[in-house]
Amino acid sequence: MRTRTPALTRRQMLRAGGLSLAALGGLTACGATNATAPVPGLAPGADPWRRFAGTTINFISENTAPTAAIAANLQPFKDLTGINVNIVTLALPALVQRVALDLAGGQSQYDVVYADPYQVLAPYAAGLSDLREFAADDSYPPLEGGFEDFIPTQLQAAGMFGDSDAIHALPYDCPTMIWQYRKDIFEKHHDSMRTDLGFDPTPSAERTWEEYFRIAKWINDNVDEVPYGTGHQAKQHDSLMCDFSNVLWSYGGDYFADGAAVGLRGSEDPGECLLTSPESVAAAEFYRRLVSIAHPGSLGWDWDGVGNALAAGEIAMAPNWHEFAATNEEALPGLVGYAPLPRGPVGTANHYGGTGIGISAMSSGARRGAAWLFVNWATSTATQLSNLRSSAGGGTPTRQSVYAMPEVQAATTRPTEMPNMLTEEAVSIAWAEGKIGLRPKIPMWNECDTALFTELSRMLAGQKTAREAMEDATSRIDGIVARGWVA
Amino acid sequence: MSADQTADQNTAARSRDAGDAGIGPTPVAPSARQHDRGRTGGITFTGWMMSPGVALLGLLSLIPLVMLIMMSFSRVRLLGGLQLEFVGLDNWIRAFSDVELWKSWVLTIGFFVSTLGVELVLGIAIAVVLNRLTRGRGLLLPLILLPMFVAPSIVGLLGRYMLDPTFGLYANLLQGLGFEQDVLGNPVSAFVAVTLMDVWEWTPLIALITLAGLSGVNPSVLEAASIDGADEWKKFWNIVLPSIKPILLVAILIRSMDAVRYFDIISVTTNGGPADATKIIPVRLYEAAFRFFDLGYAAVIGIMMLALTIMIARLFVGLLSEKETH
């Protein structure tokens, strides 16, 4: 990386900055005044939930299951608080773009932000409020159960960044990759698979990726109910990195040294990329082999393709996000089973893709207070419980107290009104320390991610060997990290 | 060439075309110009007429242009208000030494050439066949033109729907023909697919332009050629094609400028993948700007694209003047 003399840079920066301000005229002032408006106080004896009645706030979210459930059921919040919530749902890349641009200008179009830990929280932590400020303020209704009620790994992964104790977001959803399979097919062919393969094929934490591969191949060759054994979200897309990471970690490979900490808390300077390690290359080679026998559609699937293919009877199993359980149960009632992902040489890793919701630091006045009421309500026990029952898909709880409820526990077996809870056994293993898979939480992740999934995509297309792909990804990632981050 | 000459280029071109069609009078444009020139002192009437549009357009295009240039020499901070940190030629050096970026340029050129090539061949063929039709053309032409009005983003989404490996109509057809892979999942077929989506949308435009050109071909020359025993192909190659060549050039330039412009189709289908097989320059710019927020670097790519557009636009304007001198 080129080094520059800081003094000169600063002077030039001031000059350039002044120039840009001059070019833009006095317009910058508009943004600045906006952010300073205080939250109006609570009148004595008034209902803390209703203090911002009549306010309208904007919530920007990825188009995920819990948001679909909340959008379909906003009336209770409106009745409780008198606050109107506009929900804007977007695909993740579009969301990241909007949020970053919104934080950029000093105005705050979006009060409540779906803060993807890697693409929003890490790069823009400074643009998100510290929620402890609201939780400590008596004039708001209390945060039920406190921050402690949230699953600790999730609170850190989705809500915090770096060494700071600040909590920027409350865990809102928690999609996690687990092994989803057609129970009916596995039961029907159990014995012949066992004879041919020499092991019990029933999916569980005991199976290895190598065995997963052999099962998939066996199904390709011997099963008529489905055309292919396995399917993967292997489009040139974020999803490809997610799918690959499961294998990477279970083989002992990682993105950076001390990957667990970089995943859980995050860092601005993660050091050198480790993707050229023998373990990483072995993982990449296995992944290439695995996708080569998978459903050919895999190369075009991102978040939803695998789920649709499973539901449509195109594949017998796949690593997929656990929140697809609701869709599976609708399409193939009672036929889909769930297990943690297979092991590699060093263990199992189940990619966690959860996200929190936070409040824009630029949100001000009554909107700022109203935003907290919404965040509080949207992650509350009652809302998480009703999301589980939602016909719009629903999410899964991020609070420990919800899992402890008898009715929720009862829902983990069929018949159930909360289909996502069918995955409870698998995800409770998947979220354990050492088994949860966390990608690096670094501000420049978006670009590193793109470099990686592009190289992986080239590998899957047969243009590069596993080693070449890993080497090229490493040199690109090192370059991106070395360039550093300016928000 | 002199300003006066250019000033006149359109007038003359138009008048001549109109004359061919039998409705136009002889060009008398110069007198109009003299007329205007007569009113000197202050802003002329035509100046007043242009001023609102020019002023608004100036605001909308020059300020962004200045910003773009400034950004290309800066590291751009967004959080807490916009700040430009001067970094000299850093972004430019990075862009010129970025292999991935050059690959994208090559791909972009490949994409232009293949979309344009297919569109031209198909468009001319359709126009020639339509031109031979004596009946039913009024009904057929509108149907052929339909794709031109479809929003490119919808073209992309529709393409995805048609090519989905599980339920897509075209994917189904291809599977029947033995192509089992996911069309948008394989680098070659994905490139072909997004090219064909563009072809689907814009071939009608080429056909329409060519058709207009064909109506200017002198029928008596064709007839003379027939009497001399030339076959259809020879007539097309030796008579029709040369006479519609200027119009085809216009079509090519218009299409190539639009091809640098739009990226909606790719952005809603493959978004550059697989294996970067469809990552044309606008997609890369968009990614650098709005996904990585590497705004200084994106500005460099933006300026490169602008330069290319301006080059094509020069050719286009040059072509119009040439038309006049002939």
Added chain:
Amino acid sequence: MSTHTIATPRRRSTRGRGPGGIVAAAFLILALAWTVVPLVWMLLGSFKGPGDVTASTPQWFFEPTWRNYENLFSGANNLATYLNHSVIAAVGAAVIATVLGTLGGYGLARTAFKGKKGLSFWFISTRMAPIAAVVLPLFLVFRFAGLIDTLPGLILAYLTFNLPFAIWIMSAFFEAIPPSLEESAEVAGCTRWQTFWYVALPLTKAGIVTTAVLCLVFAWNDYAFATVISGPNSQTLPIAATQLVTQTGVDWGQLTAIGTIVVLPMTLVGLAVRKWLVTGLTLGAVTGE
């Protein structure tokens, strides 16, 4: 246009219907199918129920339903709002561009000042500027002007391409008018404005309509500007369509329905001006059929 009426009968007399005719007919049928099938498939899809729209064997015959359209216009994210935004932004941008473009186009056509060449060149390069390169700085400027997520902001963004287009194309239409008409009007004592208003303008009615329609189509079909500049208060239809591609799957029934809603009005107005379309789309470099 008139060329055809003269030329066609002659050609018909000289050309036989040989094997070439059959090949041509087959080609035409194929071209027609290639063009129309996706649109028909979209239209059909919009009337399919959830099972039929993604059935693994494509369904040509099915039980039609209005369900997709009903769903679009009910519930939390009502499409009517987006439809409103789209209409206001597209019509606003088209009207402003056409009005200013007509004035500017007349000015450009009738002027002879030294910078004319440069000015024309500026118009055309602005019209053709890559959207990705324009939207980036435009966003920052709009941000400070408070125009993000407003319909006026979207209209201004659309004017970046519609206004130069309208000026250029209208000047082409005005240049086609024989100046002698205007000259005689002036000799008769009309002011320059009166000449423009009573003589030139009525003669370019078709041009004005074409310009307005094309501006409308360009703005209505925009996706790239709207992804960056629109927001909850200004979301347009193409954005709404891409939003149906969600993490848990794509609702193809609703998507094809939105597609139909986006496409139908533009094809209708577009075809209505098809006589002058080629002039418009080639920026006046080629005259119409």
